Amino acid sequence: MAATEDSLETYTHLSLHLDPATKVLSSTKSDSQIQEILKNINGLHNQFKTLETPNHAPAGPLPVNPKRTAQLTKLRESAGQSVRKNDMAGAVRLFTLAIQMAADRPPWEPAGLVREELALCYMERANVHVLNRDWVEGFKDAECSTECKRGKQTGPQGQTAPGNPRAFTIGGKCLVEMGRWEEAVKWLERGLELEGAEGPDGKEMGRMLGEAKEVLEKKGVA
Numbered sequence: 001m002a003a004t005e006d007s008l009e010t011y012t013h014l015s016l017h018l019d020p021a022t023k024v025l026s027s028t029k030s031d032s033q034i035q036e037i038l039k040n041i042n043g044l045h046n047q048f049k050t051l052e053t054p055n056h057a058p059a060g061p062l063p064v065n066p067k068r069t070a071q072l073t074k075l076r077e078s079a080g081q082s083v084r085k086n087d088m089a090g091a092v093r094l095f096t097l098a099i100q101m102a103a104d105r106p107p108w109e110p111a112g113l114v115r116e117e118l119a120l121c122y123m124e125r126a127n128v129h130v131l132n133r134d135w136v137e138g139f140k141d142a143e144c145s146t147e148c149k150r151g152k153q154t155g156p157q158g159q160t161a162p163g164n165p166r167a168f169t170i171g172g173k174c175l176v177e178m179g180r181w182e183e184a185v186k187w188l189e190r191g192l193e194l195e196g197a198e199g200p201d202g203k204e205m206g207r208m209l210g211e212a213k214e215v216l217e218k219k220g221v222a
Contacts, residue, residue, distance in 0.1 A: 014027055014029055014034065015027060015028055015029070023045060024042050024045075025038055025041055025042055025045075026038060044107075064105075064109050064110070064113060065106075065109075068101065068105065071101060072098055072101055072102060072117060072121075075094050075095075075097055075098040075101065076094075076095070076098055076120075076121065076124065078094050079091045079094035079095045079098065079124065079128075080124075082094060083128060083131065088128055088131060088132045091125075091128045092125060092128055092129070092132075095121055095124055095125035095128065096125065098117075098121045099118060099121045099122065099125070102114060102117035102118050102121055103118060105117075115148045115149055116148075116149060118144075118145075118148045119145045119146075119148035119149035119164055119167065120145075122141045122142070122144040122145035122148065122167070123141070123142065123145040123164065123166055123167040123170065125141045126138045126139075126140075126141035126142040126145060126167065126170045126171070126174075127166075127170055129141060129174075130170055130173060130174065133177075135174040135175075135177045135178045136174075136178070138170060138171075138173075138174040139171050139174035139175060139178075142167045142168070142170045142171030142174060143171060145164060145167035146164055146167045146168060146171065146191075148164075149163070149164045149167075150163060150164050150167075150168075150194050150195070151163045151164075151194040151195065152194075152195070152196070163194060163195045164195070165191065165195035165196075165199065165201035165202060165205070166201050168187070168188070168190070168191030168194070168195055168201070168205060169191070169201040169204050169205055169208075171187055171191075172184055172187055172188045172191060172204075172205055172208045172209075173208065175187055176208050176211065176212060181212045181215050181216050181219075182216065184208065184209075184212040185209060185212045185213060185216065188205050188206075188208055188209040188212065189209065191205050192205050192206065192209065
């Protein structure tokens with residue numbers, strides 16, 4: 001191993017092993033960063049092996065694999081059935097599986113699709129937490145949903161695509177129920193700024209914002 005003051009010019013020889021049967025790449029070095037890199041490489045290789053294309057070569061970003069989309073839809077529908085049966089734990093488990101499946105889409109598929117699916121699944125799981133009066137987890141999922149998607153979008157043909165107002169409404173409700181009034185004001189003002197005051201969610205955000213401000217005024221908080 002040759003080393004200089006500049007770490008970018010450091011050469012470190014690693015002993016790598018490729019299993020001839022499984023094609024899994026491994027190293028005897030226990031460095032966590034190296035093990036994480038090898039994990040990602042092996043994971044990508046496994047994704048290639050599942051492709052139903054000639055030589056398992058990835059196709060272009062579109063069309064996406066319809067099987068994963070169908071599986072995601074089935075998980076969300078099953079989770080909805082669990083909610084109707086008042087099986088909240090089951091619904092959370094199924095939405096969690098849907099989130100994992102969406103996040104595990106191959107990297108060559110459109111990132112926009114992944115964000116759209118994750119935003120929806122996080123929002124739906126947040127709603128289950130609200131029904132279960134688990135305000136902390138509900139807000140965390142609502143926040144994740146808005147990180148994936150927020151604000152109205154303009155399509156290539158000039159059409160307006162809906163944003164994610166429901167996630168802001170759910171997050172606002174969680175903050176209000178927890179009595180985190182100042183955070184609720186900031187969150188709801190942000191939601192109204194990005195999503196607008198129109199529609200049921202916009203009106204509900206406006207109502208909760210007024211309630212939060214009224215509480216803060218009574219407490220003497222500017």
